[in-house]
Amino acid sequence: MLTSEIHRRFLDFFAQRDHTIVPSASLISDDPSLLFTIAGMVPWVPYLTGVVPAPYPRVADVQKCIRTLDIEEVGKTPRHGTFFQMLGNWSFGDYFKAEAIRYAWDLLLTPESAGGLGFDEKDLWFTVYEEDDEAYNEWLKVGASPARIQRLGKDTNYWSTGQPGPAGPCSEIFFDRGPAYGVDGGPATDDDRYVEIWNLVFMQYLIKDVKSKYDFTVVGELPQKNIDTGAGLERIAFIKQGVGNFYEIDQVRPVLDRAAEIAGKRYGANHEDDVRLRVVSDHVRSSLMLIGDGVTPSNDGRGYILRRLLRRTVRAMRLMGVDTAVFPELFTASRDAMKGAYPEVETDFARISHAAYAEEETFLRTLAGGTTILDTAVADTKAAGKTQLSGDTAFLLHDTWGFPIDLTLEIADEAGLKVDRAAFDTLMQEQRQRAKADAKAKKGQIADLTVYSQFRTLGETVFTGYTDFTTESEVLG
Numbered sequence: 001m002l003t004s005e006i007h008r009r010f011l012d013f014f015a016q017r018d019h020t021i022v023p024s025a026s027l028i029s030d031d032p033s034l035l036f037t038i039a040g041m042v043p044w045v046p047y048l049t050g051v052v053p054a055p056y057p058r059v060a061d062v063q064k065c066i067r068t069l070d071i072e073e074v075g076k077t078p079r080h081g082t083f084f085q086m087l088g089n090w091s092f093g094d095y096f097k098a099e100a101i102r103y104a105w106d107l108l109l110t111p112e113s114a115g116g117l118g119f120d121e122k123d124l125w126f127t128v129y130e131e132d133d134e135a136y137n138e139w140l141k142v143g144a145s146p147a148r149i150q151r152l153g154k155d156t157n158y159w160s161t162g163q164p165g166p167a168g169p170c171s172e173i174f175f176d177r178g179p180a181y182g183v184d185g186g187p188a189t190d191d192d193r194y195v196e197i198w199n200l201v202f203m204q205y206l207i208k209d210v211k212s213k214y215d216f217t218v219v220g221e222l223p224q225k226n227i228d229t230g231a232g233l234e235r236i237a238f239i240k241q242g243v244g245n246f247y248e249i250d251q252v253r254p255v256l257d258r259a260a261e262i263a264g265k266r267y268g269a270n271h272e273d274d275v276r277l278r279v280v281s282d283h284v285r286s287s288l289m290l291i292g293d294g295v296t297p298s299n300d301g302r303g304y305i306l307r308r309l310l311r312r313t314v315r316a317m318r319l320m321g322v323d324t325a326v327f328p329e330l331f332t333a334s335r336d337a338m339k340g341a342y343p344e345v346e347t348d349f350a351r352i353s354h355a356a357y358a359e360e361e362t363f364l365r366t367l368a369g370g371t372t373i374l375d376t377a378v379a380d381t382k383a384a385g386k387t388q389l390s391g392d393t394a395f396l397l398h399d400t401w402g403f404p405i406d407l408t409l410e411i412a413d414e415a416g417l418k419v420d421r422a423a424f425d426t427l428m429q430e431q432r433q434r435a436k437a438d439a440k441a442k443k444g445q446i447a448d449l450t451v452y453s454q455f456r457t458l459g460e461t462v463f464t465g466y467t468d469f470t471t472e473s474e475v476l477g
Protein backbone atom coordinates (compact mmCIF):
# COMPACT_ATOMS: atom_id res chain seq x y z
CA MET A 1 0.00 0.00 0.00
CA LEU A 2 1.55 3.28 -1.09
CA THR A 3 2.00 5.98 1.53
CA SER A 4 -0.39 8.21 -0.41
CA GLU A 5 -3.03 5.50 -0.19
CA ILE A 6 -2.75 5.28 3.61
CA HIS A 7 -2.95 9.09 3.75
CA ARG A 8 -6.12 9.02 1.64
CA ARG A 9 -7.76 6.20 3.57
CA PHE A 10 -7.14 7.93 6.88
CA LEU A 11 -8.77 11.16 5.75
CA ASP A 12 -11.68 9.36 4.03
CA PHE A 13 -12.35 7.34 7.15
CA PHE A 14 -12.64 10.41 9.36
CA ALA A 15 -14.48 12.47 6.74
CA GLN A 16 -17.13 9.74 6.72
CA ARG A 17 -17.38 10.22 10.49
CA ASP A 18 -18.16 13.94 10.27
CA HIS A 19 -14.64 15.26 10.69
CA THR A 20 -13.70 18.45 8.86
CA ILE A 21 -10.60 17.70 6.81
CA VAL A 22 -8.01 20.44 6.99
CA PRO A 23 -4.71 20.78 5.14
CA SER A 24 -1.38 20.50 6.95
CA ALA A 25 -0.10 23.65 8.59
CA SER A 26 3.44 24.78 7.75
CA LEU A 27 6.50 23.20 9.33
CA ILE A 28 7.20 26.66 10.66
CA SER A 29 4.75 26.95 13.50
CA ASP A 30 2.89 30.20 14.18
CA ASP A 31 4.16 29.97 17.70
CA PRO A 32 7.30 32.09 18.02
CA SER A 33 8.50 29.93 20.92
CA LEU A 34 8.55 26.74 18.86
CA LEU A 35 11.08 26.26 16.11
CA PHE A 36 8.98 23.79 14.17
CA THR A 37 5.68 22.01 14.16
CA ILE A 38 6.71 18.98 16.20
CA ALA A 39 3.36 17.24 16.47
CA GLY A 40 -0.08 17.32 14.93
CA MET A 41 -1.45 19.10 17.96
CA VAL A 42 0.62 22.24 17.60
CA PRO A 43 -1.76 24.13 15.29
CA TRP A 44 -4.71 23.16 17.48
CA VAL A 45 -3.51 24.38 20.83
CA PRO A 46 -5.87 27.40 20.98
CA TYR A 47 -8.90 25.14 20.50
CA LEU A 48 -7.59 22.43 22.80
CA THR A 49 -7.25 24.89 25.66
CA GLY A 50 -10.77 26.07 24.94
CA VAL A 51 -9.59 29.67 25.11
CA VAL A 52 -10.49 30.17 21.45
CA PRO A 53 -13.75 28.45 20.47
CA ALA A 54 -13.16 25.78 17.82
CA PRO A 55 -14.87 26.56 14.51
CA TYR A 56 -15.59 22.85 14.12
CA PRO A 57 -16.12 20.17 16.77
CA ARG A 58 -14.03 17.46 15.05
CA VAL A 59 -11.19 17.61 12.55
CA ALA A 60 -8.68 15.30 10.90
CA ASP A 61 -5.48 16.09 9.06
CA VAL A 62 -2.07 14.89 7.96
CA GLN A 63 0.42 17.23 9.57
CA LYS A 64 4.00 17.72 8.42
CA CYS A 65 6.31 17.54 11.44
CA ILE A 66 9.99 18.06 12.19
CA ARG A 67 11.54 16.56 15.31
CA THR A 68 15.19 17.38 15.64
CA LEU A 69 14.95 15.74 19.05
CA ASP A 70 15.08 12.43 17.20
CA ILE A 71 18.09 13.26 15.03
CA GLU A 72 20.42 10.84 16.80
CA GLU A 73 17.90 8.02 16.40
CA VAL A 74 17.67 8.43 12.65
CA GLY A 75 19.04 5.49 10.72
CA LYS A 76 19.60 3.49 13.90
CA THR A 77 16.03 2.73 14.95
CA PRO A 78 13.56 1.56 12.33
CA ARG A 79 11.05 4.24 13.18
CA HIS A 80 12.45 7.76 13.60
CA GLY A 81 12.62 10.45 10.97
CA THR A 82 13.49 14.10 11.44
CA PHE A 83 10.65 14.89 9.01
CA PHE A 84 7.53 12.77 9.22
CA GLN A 85 3.81 13.07 8.78
CA MET A 86 1.42 12.71 11.67
CA LEU A 87 -2.10 11.55 10.96
CA GLY A 88 -4.46 13.03 13.52
CA ASN A 89 -8.08 13.23 14.53
CA TRP A 90 -9.36 15.73 17.08
CA SER A 91 -12.42 16.33 19.12
CA PHE A 92 -12.81 19.73 20.72
CA GLY A 93 -15.29 19.04 23.48
CA ASP A 94 -17.18 16.64 21.22
CA TYR A 95 -16.59 12.87 21.30
CA PHE A 96 -14.32 11.29 23.90
CA LYS A 97 -12.61 8.02 24.84
CA ALA A 98 -15.15 5.47 23.62
CA GLU A 99 -15.35 6.92 20.11
CA ALA A 100 -11.63 7.67 19.82
CA ILE A 101 -10.80 4.07 20.67
CA ARG A 102 -13.51 2.70 18.42
CA TYR A 103 -12.35 4.82 15.46
CA ALA A 104 -8.71 3.78 15.80
CA TRP A 105 -9.67 0.13 16.13
CA ASP A 106 -12.03 0.23 13.14
CA LEU A 107 -9.64 2.02 10.82
CA LEU A 108 -6.75 -0.31 11.65
CA LEU A 109 -8.75 -3.54 11.50
CA THR A 110 -11.20 -2.96 8.67
CA PRO A 111 -9.99 -5.09 5.76
CA GLU A 112 -8.18 -3.32 2.94
CA SER A 113 -10.91 -4.40 0.54
CA ALA A 114 -13.43 -2.48 2.65
CA GLY A 115 -11.36 0.71 2.77
CA GLY A 116 -9.50 0.10 6.04
CA LEU A 117 -5.84 -0.53 6.76
CA GLY A 118 -6.25 -4.29 7.13
CA PHE A 119 -4.15 -4.93 10.23
CA ASP A 120 -4.40 -8.27 11.99
CA GLU A 121 -5.69 -7.85 15.52
CA LYS A 122 -3.13 -10.38 16.78
CA ASP A 123 -0.29 -8.04 15.77
CA LEU A 124 -1.55 -5.12 17.82
CA TRP A 125 -0.92 -4.21 21.45
CA PHE A 126 -2.58 -1.47 23.45
CA THR A 127 -1.29 0.44 26.44
CA VAL A 128 -3.41 2.45 28.86
CA TYR A 129 -2.60 4.54 31.91
CA GLU A 130 -2.64 2.19 34.89
CA GLU A 131 -5.59 3.91 36.59
CA ASP A 132 -7.62 4.46 33.44
CA ASP A 133 -10.18 1.66 33.77
CA GLU A 134 -12.44 3.43 31.33
CA ALA A 135 -9.92 3.21 28.47
CA TYR A 136 -9.05 -0.37 29.45
CA ASN A 137 -12.71 -1.35 29.25
CA GLU A 138 -13.25 0.43 25.95
CA TRP A 139 -10.44 -1.62 24.40
CA LEU A 140 -12.07 -4.77 25.73
CA LYS A 141 -15.41 -3.65 24.37
CA VAL A 142 -14.16 -3.15 20.81
CA GLY A 143 -12.60 -6.60 20.92
CA ALA A 144 -8.98 -6.26 22.01
CA SER A 145 -7.58 -9.29 23.77
CA PRO A 146 -6.79 -8.62 27.46
CA ALA A 147 -3.53 -10.50 26.88
CA ARG A 148 -2.39 -7.60 24.71
CA ILE A 149 -3.50 -4.63 26.79
CA GLN A 150 -0.86 -3.28 29.14
CA ARG A 151 -1.39 -0.84 31.98
CA LEU A 152 1.56 1.53 32.29
CA GLY A 153 2.57 4.45 34.46
CA LYS A 154 2.64 8.19 34.10
CA ASP A 155 6.04 8.24 32.44
CA THR A 156 4.66 6.77 29.22
CA ASN A 157 0.91 7.05 29.47
CA TYR A 158 0.06 10.44 30.87
CA TRP A 159 0.04 13.70 29.04
CA SER A 160 0.62 16.95 30.84
CA THR A 161 2.36 20.16 30.01
CA GLY A 162 4.27 20.40 33.27
CA GLN A 163 2.16 23.47 34.04
CA PRO A 164 -1.22 24.02 35.67
CA GLY A 165 -3.91 23.44 33.07
CA PRO A 166 -5.26 20.54 31.05
CA ALA A 167 -3.79 17.04 31.37
CA GLY A 168 -4.93 13.47 30.99
CA PRO A 169 -4.13 9.83 30.39
CA CYS A 170 -3.19 8.48 27.01
CA SER A 171 -3.41 5.15 25.28
CA GLU A 172 -0.98 3.94 22.64
CA ILE A 173 -1.21 1.35 19.91
CA PHE A 174 1.80 -0.77 19.01
CA PHE A 175 2.57 -3.14 16.17
CA ASP A 176 4.38 -6.35 17.06
CA ARG A 177 7.10 -7.08 14.50
CA GLY A 178 7.51 -10.56 15.87
CA PRO A 179 10.01 -12.65 17.86
CA ALA A 180 12.83 -12.02 15.42
CA TYR A 181 12.97 -8.45 16.75
CA GLY A 182 13.01 -8.99 20.49
CA VAL A 183 11.51 -10.55 23.56
CA ASP A 184 7.89 -11.44 23.95
CA GLY A 185 6.67 -9.08 26.65
CA GLY A 186 4.66 -6.34 25.02
CA PRO A 187 5.48 -2.66 24.46
CA ALA A 188 6.58 -2.20 28.07
CA THR A 189 9.59 -4.39 27.42
CA ASP A 190 10.90 -3.66 23.96
CA ASP A 191 10.55 -0.73 21.59
CA ASP A 192 12.38 -2.39 18.74
CA ARG A 193 10.03 -5.32 18.47
CA TYR A 194 6.92 -3.30 19.39
CA VAL A 195 6.64 -0.22 17.21
CA GLU A 196 4.43 2.57 18.47
CA ILE A 197 2.06 3.60 15.72
CA TRP A 198 -0.68 5.71 17.31
CA ASN A 199 -1.05 7.79 20.42
CA LEU A 200 -4.51 8.71 21.73
CA VAL A 201 -4.50 11.49 24.30
CA PHE A 202 -7.54 12.02 26.47
CA MET A 203 -7.50 15.59 27.77
CA GLN A 204 -9.65 15.06 30.76
CA TYR A 205 -8.44 16.81 33.91
CA LEU A 206 -7.51 20.21 35.17
CA ILE A 207 -4.36 20.02 37.27
CA LYS A 208 -2.68 22.39 39.77
CA ASP A 209 0.26 22.45 42.22
CA VAL A 210 2.51 21.03 39.55
CA LYS A 211 5.82 20.05 41.11
CA SER A 212 6.99 18.00 38.16
CA LYS A 213 5.52 16.44 35.07
CA TYR A 214 4.36 13.54 37.21
CA ASP A 215 3.69 15.19 40.53
CA PHE A 216 0.60 17.41 40.62
CA THR A 217 -2.89 17.69 42.06
CA VAL A 218 -5.96 16.95 39.97
CA VAL A 219 -8.52 19.72 40.52
CA GLY A 220 -11.30 17.95 38.65
CA GLU A 221 -12.66 17.14 35.23
CA LEU A 222 -12.24 19.70 32.46
CA PRO A 223 -15.41 21.43 31.32
CA GLN A 224 -14.33 20.75 27.73
CA LYS A 225 -12.77 17.34 27.26
CA ASN A 226 -10.73 16.84 24.11
CA ILE A 227 -9.29 14.08 22.00
CA ASP A 228 -5.85 14.57 20.47
CA THR A 229 -4.43 11.70 18.46
CA GLY A 230 -1.29 11.23 16.42
CA ALA A 231 -0.33 8.29 14.21
CA GLY A 232 2.91 8.04 12.27
CA LEU A 233 2.13 7.82 8.55
CA GLU A 234 5.58 6.48 7.66
CA ARG A 235 5.42 3.90 10.46
CA ILE A 236 2.12 2.54 9.19
CA ALA A 237 3.56 2.66 5.67
CA PHE A 238 6.65 0.64 6.51
CA ILE A 239 4.56 -2.00 8.21
CA LYS A 240 1.98 -2.14 5.42
CA GLN A 241 4.67 -2.18 2.75
CA GLY A 242 6.40 -5.08 4.45
CA VAL A 243 9.77 -3.33 4.47
CA GLY A 244 12.21 -3.17 7.35
CA ASN A 245 11.88 0.44 8.38
CA PHE A 246 10.89 4.06 7.82
CA TYR A 247 13.67 4.64 5.25
CA GLU A 248 12.55 1.89 2.93
CA ILE A 249 9.06 3.21 2.16
CA ASP A 250 8.12 4.55 -1.25
CA GLN A 251 8.53 8.20 -0.17
CA VAL A 252 12.07 7.73 1.13
CA ARG A 253 13.73 4.70 -0.44
CA PRO A 254 14.49 6.23 -3.86
CA VAL A 255 16.93 8.66 -2.19
CA LEU A 256 18.59 5.84 -0.29
CA ASP A 257 19.03 3.87 -3.52
CA ARG A 258 20.42 6.86 -5.38
CA ALA A 259 22.92 7.53 -2.57
CA ALA A 260 23.99 3.88 -2.55
CA GLU A 261 24.51 3.95 -6.28
CA ILE A 262 26.62 7.12 -6.12
CA ALA A 263 28.72 5.72 -3.28
CA GLY A 264 29.04 2.33 -4.95
CA LYS A 265 27.56 0.61 -1.90
CA ARG A 266 25.13 -2.24 -1.70
CA TYR A 267 22.44 -1.48 0.90
CA GLY A 268 22.41 -4.32 3.42
CA ALA A 269 26.05 -5.23 3.04
CA ASN A 270 27.52 -3.24 5.92
CA HIS A 271 25.79 -1.87 9.03
CA GLU A 272 27.66 1.43 9.25
CA ASP A 273 27.06 2.27 5.63
CA ASP A 274 23.42 1.25 5.97
CA VAL A 275 22.98 3.74 8.81
CA ARG A 276 24.65 6.43 6.69
CA LEU A 277 22.42 5.69 3.71
CA ARG A 278 19.35 5.91 5.93
CA VAL A 279 20.55 9.19 7.43
CA VAL A 280 21.07 10.60 3.94
CA SER A 281 17.61 9.53 2.79
CA ASP A 282 15.99 11.08 5.84
CA HIS A 283 17.95 14.32 5.92
CA VAL A 284 17.55 15.03 2.21
CA ARG A 285 13.80 14.66 2.50
CA SER A 286 13.61 16.81 5.65
CA SER A 287 15.70 19.50 3.98
CA LEU A 288 13.55 19.43 0.86
CA MET A 289 10.42 19.92 2.95
CA LEU A 290 11.98 22.58 5.20
CA ILE A 291 13.24 24.69 2.31
CA GLY A 292 9.87 24.14 0.69
CA ASP A 293 8.26 25.79 3.72
CA GLY A 294 10.59 28.75 3.52
CA VAL A 295 13.59 27.91 5.71
CA THR A 296 17.04 28.78 4.36
CA PRO A 297 20.41 27.67 5.76
CA SER A 298 21.86 30.05 8.34
CA ASN A 299 23.78 30.08 11.60
CA ASP A 300 20.93 30.25 14.04
CA GLY A 301 17.39 29.16 14.72
CA ARG A 302 15.58 27.18 12.07
CA GLY A 303 18.19 27.90 9.44
CA TYR A 304 20.83 26.32 11.63
CA ILE A 305 18.87 23.12 11.97
CA LEU A 306 18.51 22.99 8.19
CA ARG A 307 22.21 23.69 7.76
CA ARG A 308 22.99 20.81 10.11
CA LEU A 309 20.77 18.42 8.20
CA LEU A 310 22.39 19.38 4.91
CA ARG A 311 25.91 19.14 6.31
CA ARG A 312 25.26 15.85 8.01
CA THR A 313 24.19 14.56 4.61
CA VAL A 314 27.41 15.72 2.97
CA ARG A 315 29.35 14.21 5.83
CA ALA A 316 27.60 10.85 5.63
CA MET A 317 28.35 10.70 1.91
CA ARG A 318 31.96 11.65 2.59
CA LEU A 319 32.26 8.83 5.10
CA MET A 320 31.22 6.51 2.30
CA GLY A 321 34.01 7.89 0.14
CA VAL A 322 32.11 10.51 -1.87
CA ASP A 323 33.57 14.00 -1.75
CA THR A 324 31.95 15.55 -4.79
CA ALA A 325 28.59 17.34 -5.06
CA VAL A 326 25.69 14.91 -4.86
CA PHE A 327 22.70 17.07 -3.97
CA PRO A 328 21.56 17.54 -7.57
CA GLU A 329 20.94 13.81 -7.77
CA LEU A 330 19.62 13.28 -4.27
CA PHE A 331 17.23 16.21 -4.22
CA THR A 332 15.67 15.36 -7.55
CA ALA A 333 15.13 11.81 -6.32
CA SER A 334 13.46 13.10 -3.15
CA ARG A 335 11.37 15.61 -5.11
CA ASP A 336 10.05 12.84 -7.34
CA ALA A 337 9.16 10.69 -4.32
CA MET A 338 7.36 13.53 -2.51
CA LYS A 339 5.67 15.52 -5.27
CA GLY A 340 2.59 13.30 -5.32
CA ALA A 341 1.74 14.31 -1.74
CA TYR A 342 3.23 17.81 -1.95
CA PRO A 343 3.07 19.17 -5.52
CA GLU A 344 4.73 22.40 -4.35
CA VAL A 345 8.10 20.64 -4.05
CA GLU A 346 7.99 20.28 -7.81
CA THR A 347 6.58 23.68 -8.75
CA ASP A 348 8.99 25.37 -6.37
CA PHE A 349 11.96 23.14 -7.09
CA ALA A 350 14.12 25.81 -8.73
CA ARG A 351 14.16 27.82 -5.50
CA ILE A 352 14.48 24.79 -3.22
CA SER A 353 17.32 23.21 -5.16
CA HIS A 354 19.19 26.49 -5.50
CA ALA A 355 19.33 26.89 -1.71
CA ALA A 356 20.37 23.26 -1.16
CA TYR A 357 23.01 23.13 -3.87
CA ALA A 358 24.58 26.42 -2.75
CA GLU A 359 24.90 25.06 0.78
CA GLU A 360 26.55 21.90 -0.46
CA GLU A 361 29.10 23.85 -2.47
CA THR A 362 29.93 26.09 0.48
CA PHE A 363 30.35 23.16 2.81
CA LEU A 364 32.51 21.24 0.39
CA ARG A 365 34.79 24.30 0.23
CA THR A 366 34.75 24.50 4.04
CA LEU A 367 35.78 20.88 4.26
CA ALA A 368 38.57 21.42 1.80
CA GLY A 369 39.81 24.52 3.69
CA GLY A 370 39.50 22.99 7.15
CA THR A 371 41.21 19.84 6.05
CA THR A 372 44.31 21.82 5.05
CA ILE A 373 44.45 23.48 8.48
CA LEU A 374 43.88 20.19 10.19
CA ASP A 375 46.60 18.46 8.17
CA THR A 376 49.06 21.18 9.17
CA ALA A 377 48.06 20.91 12.83
CA VAL A 378 48.47 17.13 12.70
CA ALA A 379 51.94 17.48 11.20
CA ASP A 380 52.97 20.12 13.81
CA THR A 381 51.64 18.01 16.68
CA LYS A 382 53.56 15.00 15.52
CA ALA A 383 56.73 17.00 14.90
CA ALA A 384 56.50 18.26 18.50
CA GLY A 385 56.34 14.63 19.64
CA LYS A 386 52.81 15.01 21.04
CA THR A 387 50.01 12.50 20.76
CA GLN A 388 47.12 14.88 21.24
CA LEU A 389 45.76 17.64 19.04
CA SER A 390 45.02 20.75 21.08
CA GLY A 391 41.50 21.77 22.08
CA ASP A 392 42.23 25.18 20.58
CA THR A 393 42.76 23.68 17.13
CA ALA A 394 39.59 21.64 17.34
CA PHE A 395 37.68 24.69 18.52
CA LEU A 396 39.12 26.92 15.82
CA LEU A 397 38.12 24.39 13.19
CA HIS A 398 34.64 24.20 14.62
CA ASP A 399 34.16 27.88 15.16
CA THR A 400 35.78 29.34 12.08
CA TRP A 401 35.39 26.57 9.57
CA GLY A 402 32.20 24.97 10.83
CA PHE A 403 34.14 21.74 11.18
CA PRO A 404 32.12 19.24 13.21
CA ILE A 405 34.07 17.78 16.15
CA ASP A 406 33.47 14.21 15.06
CA LEU A 407 35.14 14.99 11.76
CA THR A 408 38.16 16.42 13.58
CA LEU A 409 38.25 13.35 15.84
CA GLU A 410 38.07 11.03 12.90
CA ILE A 411 40.77 12.68 10.84
CA ALA A 412 43.01 12.92 13.90
CA ASP A 413 42.40 9.27 14.61
CA GLU A 414 43.38 8.33 11.06
CA ALA A 415 46.66 10.12 11.75
CA GLY A 416 47.14 8.21 15.00
CA LEU A 417 46.34 11.21 17.24
CA LYS A 418 43.86 11.91 19.98
CA VAL A 419 42.13 15.25 20.50
CA ASP A 420 42.10 17.18 23.76
CA ARG A 421 38.37 16.78 24.06
CA ALA A 422 38.10 18.24 27.56
CA ALA A 423 39.69 21.50 26.45
CA PHE A 424 37.47 21.57 23.36
CA ASP A 425 34.35 21.00 25.48
CA THR A 426 35.32 23.80 27.85
CA LEU A 427 35.73 26.20 24.94
CA MET A 428 32.38 25.11 23.52
CA GLN A 429 30.76 25.58 26.90
CA GLU A 430 32.13 29.10 27.16
CA GLN A 431 30.85 29.84 23.69
CA ARG A 432 27.42 28.55 24.59
CA GLN A 433 27.30 30.80 27.64
CA ARG A 434 28.11 33.74 25.43
CA ALA A 435 25.42 32.73 22.95
CA LYS A 436 22.91 32.38 25.78
CA ALA A 437 23.68 35.84 27.08
CA ASP A 438 23.29 37.07 23.51
CA ALA A 439 19.97 35.33 23.04
CA LYS A 440 18.68 36.84 26.28
CA ALA A 441 19.56 40.21 24.94
CA LYS A 442 17.59 39.49 21.78
CA LYS A 443 14.52 38.69 23.88
CA GLY A 444 11.25 37.87 22.16
CA GLN A 445 12.72 35.99 19.24
CA ILE A 446 12.72 32.19 19.23
CA ALA A 447 13.94 32.34 22.77
CA ASP A 448 13.57 29.01 24.43
CA LEU A 449 14.02 26.07 22.14
CA THR A 450 12.30 23.60 24.41
CA VAL A 451 10.95 20.82 22.27
CA TYR A 452 7.24 20.17 22.78
CA SER A 453 6.80 23.18 24.64
CA GLN A 454 6.04 26.71 25.42
CA PHE A 455 3.09 26.17 23.26
CA ARG A 456 1.42 29.44 23.82
CA THR A 457 0.34 31.72 26.57
CA LEU A 458 -3.40 31.93 26.40
CA GLY A 459 -4.96 33.83 29.23
CA GLU A 460 -3.89 31.98 32.34
CA THR A 461 -3.09 28.75 30.56
CA VAL A 462 0.51 28.16 29.68
CA PHE A 463 1.32 25.10 27.66
CA THR A 464 4.89 24.16 28.20
CA GLY A 465 5.15 20.56 27.32
CA TYR A 466 3.83 17.52 25.68
CA THR A 467 5.96 14.55 26.46
CA ASP A 468 9.54 15.64 26.43
CA PHE A 469 11.59 18.48 27.74
CA THR A 470 14.94 17.97 26.12
CA THR A 471 16.05 21.21 24.59
CA GLU A 472 17.10 21.55 21.00
CA SER A 473 20.45 22.88 22.07
CA GLU A 474 21.12 19.83 24.20
CA VAL A 475 20.29 17.64 21.28
CA LEU A 476 22.22 19.55 18.71
CA GLY A 477 25.17 20.46 20.86
Ligand code: ATP
Pocket residue numbers: 039067070079080081082083084085086196197198199230231232233234235467
Ligand atom coordinates in the same frame (compact mmCIF):
# COMPACT_ATOMS: atom_id res chain seq x y z
P1 ATP B 1 8.51 6.98 19.99
O1 ATP B 1 8.28 6.55 21.42
O2 ATP B 1 8.50 5.84 19.03
O3 ATP B 1 9.70 7.89 19.83
P2 ATP B 1 6.69 9.11 20.50
O4 ATP B 1 6.02 8.57 21.72
O5 ATP B 1 7.78 10.09 20.70
O6 ATP B 1 7.23 7.88 19.59
P3 ATP B 1 4.36 10.69 19.94
O7 ATP B 1 4.90 11.96 20.45
O8 ATP B 1 3.38 9.94 20.76
O9 ATP B 1 5.60 9.73 19.53
O10 ATP B 1 3.76 10.99 18.47
C1 ATP B 1 2.63 10.32 17.93
C2 ATP B 1 3.01 9.37 16.81
O11 ATP B 1 3.83 10.00 15.83
C3 ATP B 1 3.81 8.17 17.27
O12 ATP B 1 2.96 7.17 17.78
C4 ATP B 1 4.51 7.74 15.99
O13 ATP B 1 3.67 6.93 15.21
C5 ATP B 1 4.74 9.06 15.27
N1 ATP B 1 6.12 9.55 15.44
C6 ATP B 1 6.64 10.16 16.52
N2 ATP B 1 7.92 10.51 16.33
C7 ATP B 1 8.24 10.11 15.08
C8 ATP B 1 9.42 10.19 14.28
N3 ATP B 1 10.53 10.79 14.73
N4 ATP B 1 9.38 9.66 13.04
C9 ATP B 1 8.26 9.06 12.57
N5 ATP B 1 7.11 8.97 13.26
C10 ATP B 1 7.09 9.48 14.50
Ligand code: MG
Pocket residue numbers: none
Ligand atom coordinates in the same frame (compact mmCIF):
# COMPACT_ATOMS: atom_id res chain seq x y z
MG1 MG C 1 9.81 9.85 20.51
Ligand code: MG
Pocket residue numbers: 196
Ligand atom coordinates in the same frame (compact mmCIF):
# COMPACT_ATOMS: atom_id res chain seq x y z
MG1 MG D 1 6.59 6.72 22.71
Ligand code: MG
Pocket residue numbers: 172196199
Ligand atom coordinates in the same frame (compact mmCIF):
# COMPACT_ATOMS: atom_id res chain seq x y z
MG1 MG E 1 3.92 8.31 22.04
